[in-house]
Amino acid sequence: MRVQLVELAPEWLSSGVSRGRMGFGFLCPACGRHRVEVWMAIPIDEGQPVTTTEGRRLYDVSGDSFETMEVHGAIPCGEDLLFVHEGAVVVG
């Protein structure tokens, strides 16, 4: 299954005061029951990444728009793995 990120209600994520694009979230195309959060190791707003104390993982991301987004590494949802490649989410 391959779904364009822009069709999954994507939103930028930030955490804390005066922060910008620190990650992004989208509706999970594998199960449709939750939103997936991808927090960036190097946030686009050039600040520090979010803390990982709540079990959050940081991802290496390239691209600064939902149309071009690339995430290095798989994002787990249950037994499924999600891959974000060239602005599309692939369920593997």
Ligand SMILES: [Zn+2]
């Ligand atoms: Zn899911």
